[in-house]
Amino acid sequence: MAGQWFESVAEAQRRARKRLPRSVYDALIAGSEKGVTLRDNVDAFAEIGFAPHTAGLRDKRDLTTTVLDQPLSMPVLISPTGVQAVHPDGEVAVARAAAARGTAIGLSSFASKPVEEVVAANPQTFFQLYWIGGRDDVLRRIERARAAGVAGLILTLDWSFSHSRDWGSPHIPERLTARELLRFAPQGLRHPRWLASYVRSGRLPALTVPNMADLGGPAPTFFGAYGQWMQTPPPSWEDLRWLREQWDGPFLLKGVIRVDDAKRAVDAGMSAISVSNHGGNNLDGTPATIRALPAVVDAVGDEIEVLLDGGIRRGSDVVKAVALGARAVMIGRAYLWGLAAAGQAGVENVLDILRNGIDSTLLALGHGSVHDLTRGDVVVPPGFPRALGLTDAP
Numbered sequence: 001m002a003g004q005w006f007e008s009v010a011e012a013q014r015r016a017r018k019r020l021p022r023s024v025y026d027a028l029i030a031g032s033e034k035g036v037t038l039r040d041n042v043d044a045f046a047e048i049g050f051a052p053h054t055a056g057l058r059d060k061r062d063l064t065t066t067v068l069d070q071p072l073s074m075p076v077l078i079s080p081t082g083v084q085a086v087h088p089d090g091e092v093a094v095a096r097a098a099a100a101r102g103t104a105i106g107l108s109s110f111a112s113k114p115v116e117e118v119v120a121a122n123p124q125t126f127f128q129l130y131w132i133g134g135r136d137d138v139l140r141r142i143e144r145a146r147a148a149g150v151a152g153l154i155l156t157l158d159w160s161f162s163h164s165r166d167w168g169s170p171h172i173p174e175r176l177t178a179r180e181l182l183r184f185a186p187q188g189l190r191h192p193r194w195l196a197s198y199v200r201s202g203r204l205p206a207l208t209v210p211n212m213a214d215l216g217g218p219a220p221t222f223f224g225a226y227g228q229w230m231q232t233p234p235p236s237w238e239d240l241r242w243l244r245e246q247w248d249g250p251f252l253l254k255g256v257i258r259v260d261d262a263k264r265a266v267d268a269g270m271s272a273i274s275v276s277n278h279g280g281n282n283l284d285g286t287p288a289t290i291r292a293l294p295a296v297v298d299a300v301g302d303e304i305e306v307l308l309d310g311g312i313r314r315g316s317d318v319v320k321a322v323a324l325g326a327r328a329v330m331i332g333r334a335y336l337w338g339l340a341a342a343g344q345a346g347v348e349n350v351l352d353i354l355r356n357g358i359d360s361t362l363l364a365l366g367h368g369s370v371h372d373l374t375r376g377d378v379v380v381p382p383g384f385p386r387a388l389g390l391t392d393a394p
């Protein structure tokens with residue numbers, strides 16, 4: 001890995017931009033509409049300060065924790081992302097990196113690698129579902145994940161099919177036909193290292209979603225599965241209660257931002273929620289997740305594990321979220337950029353950056369453990385929090 005090491009997530013992003021064809025890089029940036037939420041997720045962290053100590057600091061810091069019954073080396077997990085063509089080893093490389101650094105991975109239903117291969121690389125794999133098709137379709141996907149040996153389920157419910165961006169959306173083909181390959185060739189040739197990684201692997205990006213098929217069945221294309229999703233009526237809270245009954249292990253509901261929904265998630269029997277706005281890829285104008293976190297923690301933090309995802313780029317961001325009550329955070333773009341920059345080693349590099357950042361922030365704050373963090377460690381400016389859904393909707 002000599003010469004490949006990078007010191008910040010910002011540098012991982014620069015390398016990803018350089019290495020990836022434009023359409024693949026733009027698909028990782030994603031976002032929606034004007035990008036207000038995309039930016040606020042990141043910028044809001046910079047509004048929070050720290051209250052460090054001077055002496056009496058701790059010479060050793062313990063970063064370990066548990067999330068959804070899984071022991072983790074630090075309060076950071078890999079968030080599920082359904083992306084294609086970043087690296088030939090895809091989610092298997094990410095899973096290996098997470099295992100090497102002692103943490104868990106959420107595997108998207110729209111991932112490029114089968115759940116069986118990812119669990120083999122990291123038994124601490126949570127399978128992420130969307131509500132697509134009827135109850136029977138959802139059940140079949142759960143059964144496959146169960147047979148693969150996943151550690152738990154994640155259900156993501158905040159996708160709202162917002163497809164436009166003021167800065168333009170990348171062209172993503174349904175299949176790499178000869179015509180599409182010709183169209184894509186100039187981009188590919190301008191990014192020889194990315195191209196070489198696929199040439200070495202002996203295969204082109206398949207652009208399919210194997211976990212949306214029955215085991216051994218033909219994998220649908222990304223857009224084929226997406227089309228089915230668009231035709232599916234969104235689930236009710238009753239559907240969620242039913243789904244919860246089908247799974248006796250840990251279950252995380254991802255995409256909660258309001259207090260009233262957090263309470264309903266508790267009522268539906270969830271083991272955890274993630275305060276999330278899908279990384280700013282949905283309803284633009286949704287506040288940054290770190291602004292919404294404190295009210296959700298106050299409402300349900302004693303009953304359920306509350307995670308956060310959105311905008312984490314540094315170890316100090318992780319510490320801010322934990323100080324405000326998150327059990328742990330999940331990261332999205334940060335590891336995708338690491339994967340693009342250097343494959344498995346790049347994801348490990350990103351996890352090391354976060355670990356070092358958490359450790360040095362704990363040192364400054366005078367704590368020996370991530371469990372000692374409190375709101376007194378951070379400086380939250382007036383008007384920062386957003387308490388959404390404090391009164392129950394009809």
Ligand SMILES: Cc1cc2nc3c(=O)[nH]c(=O)nc-3n(C[C@H](O)[C@H](O)[C@H](O)COP(=O)(O)O)c2cc1C
Nearest residue numbers: 028079080081082108156278279310311331332333
């Ligand atoms: C390119 C991309 C694809 C994503 N795909 C999924 C997905 O398939 N399932 C899911 O639950 N979340 C998905 N997400 C959301 C992430 O899990 C996570 O909520 C988000 O990336 C966190 O924000 P961050 O990127 O600022 O860390 C995706 C995010 C990105 C950027």
